[in-house]
Amino acid sequence: MYKERRKFIKTSAVASAAVLLMPSCVTKTGKEAATAAIAGEQPQIGLGLYTVRNQMAQDPKGTLEKIAEIGYKKIEPFGFDGEKVFGMTAKEFKQIADDLGLQVVSGHIDPSVFQNKFEASLDFFAEVGQQYAVWPYQPADQRSLDDYKMIAETLSSCAEQAKKVGVNVCYHNHDFEYELVDGEVPLYLLRDQTDKAVQFELDLYWVTKAGKKPVEEFKKFDGRVPLWHVKDMANTEQRGFAEVGEGIIDYKEVFANKELSGMKHFFVEQDQSADPMKSIEISFKNLTEKILA
Template sequence: MGDFTEVHSGGRRKFIQTSGLALAGLALLPSCSPSGPGRRYGLQLYTVREKLSADLEGTLKSVAKIGYKDLEIFGYADGKIFGVNPSELRKMVEDLGMKLVSGHYLTGNFNAPWQGTLSNGWEKAVEDANVMGLKYMVNAFLFPEERQSIDDYKKLTDLLNVSAKVAKNAGIQFGYHNHDFEFLELEGQLPMYVIMDGTDDDLVVAELDLYWAARVGHSPMHFFKRYPKRTALWHVKDMADSDDKEFTEVGNGVIDFKAIFEKSMLSGMKYFFVEQDVCQRPPVESIAISYKNLMKWGI
């Protein structure tokens, strides 16, 4: 696997540029029963970003055909999402029997000179999130310049709380999505704990990325116990059994998802989304494999 910043942040910036966005996992019903009736499966669309750029409607049809029902978006910029208006995307998705549930957003402090970030045009972003029918708006990623010190993280919590209040006033829950660096000690503290402890329990929930936590040896179960009922969203992605710990299809790696799902009630999880940042085969094939494996487990 390549450099983290190159793969994750650079890849997203490249998609925004190449898809004309202008300037720039499975889901569980609120009952939280791991194998309950009527379960819906969700996907973070970043997994199929290149195909979205080339053929938005065709890619969404492929996702729906596999069986996914709830989607998490990324790349909202200047009032557009994947190059179309929010209302257009919603109609496109709902005509295929799916729903838009959650969206990823940047702080806007670095490398995001467009409208629609936490610090730039947030009110309009929230308005458009309502147009799309989103239930969650999530801070997706911090660039290195934003996370040099614990003080940076403490300042971040102020921005998260303010942004979350705006979202809550519009009926949308705000969340924070981790990578690996939030679980690496900095100045004697874990940044993820600083974020969680510095934000209002009612305003900010966690979207726990199970891969990134596992990659640096942090137990999701420990996180759930420390912050019970506060991890409303999960990213379900697997880690290959290799020295490089590459991304792989859910069920093809080493993460014990069955054990994690046993703690879904403790976590307060409402939705979870399959995601695979980098695929070794065509992404649509990868998300189909992940879907089938999770179905096979009866999750």
């Protein structure tokens, strides 16, 4: 998956070169208006852009326009290589996001950036307004206890540097971090061996796929989970991906216990979908009309 993320971001750089940085006007759609009735204000729903990676590679500006039209207010890009994201500088990417009313809250960062270019990347994070830098994935051949201890040390060091620009450092899980390695659960090792400034982005689908209950996991991280990835699990034998509200994860219960995690932002994400743009619209509608209503 990590190699796939790198491939998509490199491809998107070509398409992004032609992006026009002209102001865009997004009218308030029915979907957006409907959210205003929820708790007296519009919920700030985010989207992990990995969900629409093909669309971002082909037409990043047009894709972001559609995302804003659906009603999303926050975005989480992926694939920052130490210089650009989707082939764009911080100024270029922020210009488009600002024009569309999209807040760049978080970003999945190439692990090599954490290891070799992190301090040099702080200006990018500050300019784009990014509050979180997330370690996204650990390759299958780099999952020994020593590898995870290295990640813990790297994240702790980066968290100290990130304080200079008000950025928080996080680790994003999949299910394999719950698999025992030499008698230890890697995700809990990361929790215990990182500085308290290091936080976590819990992917609630992968938590569930690992046989855990999201609310119970929140209790184990002492408020260090400011970010969620919200995706659903299909009610099939394969337990594949589903649009939020169309699967078996009880997201009403999850959101009712958000204080346990310290959640500040959440991002819809769906790793695989036959029609990603349709999927993110379904997830947005279910969140606003059912889950958060």
